[in-house]
Amino acid sequence: MISFLWFLLIGLAAGWLAGKIMKGRGFGLVGNLVVGVVGAILGGWLFGALGLAPQSSLGSLITAVVGALVLLYIVGLIKKA
Numbered sequence: 001m002i003s004f005l006w007f008l009l010i011g012l013a014a015g016w017l018a019g020k021i022m023k024g025r026g027f028g029l030v031g032n033l034v035v036g037v038v039g040a041i042l043g044g045w046l047f048g049a050l051g052l053a054p055q056s057s058l059g060s061l062i063t064a065v066v067g068a069l070v071l072l073y074i075v076g077l078i079k080k081a
Contacts, residue, residue, distance in 0.1 A: 010057070011037035014064030021065075022072050035075075036068045043067020 015036020019029070027035060043063040047053065054060040 006057075007040065008037060010060050010064050011040035011068075013061060014040055014043075014068045017061075017065050018068035018072055022069060022076075032068075032072075035071055036064060039066075039068025039071045040064035041067065042071055046070065 012033045013036065015032040015034065016029070018036060018039060019027075019032035040060075040063070043066045046067060047063050054063045
């Protein structure tokens with residue numbers, strides 16, 4: 001249960017950071033928080049596919065932010081089309 005809550009907190013922080021980094025491509029505070037949680041899953045999958053695994057909370061946050069940025073970029077491309 002604690003690890004799930006920690007995962008959610010990291011995902012929420014990642015969504016907020018990704019929204020700040022990709023100005024103009026976000027979905028507002030709540031939308032970016034949801035993107036962060038989904039991005040954490042995507043980032044974990046991407047880094048896992050590369051054979052990289054986070055070793056700390058900071059590594060988990062970086063992984064989640066990268067996943068959220070990729071997700072925001074892809075959704076932005078779809079939104080334009």
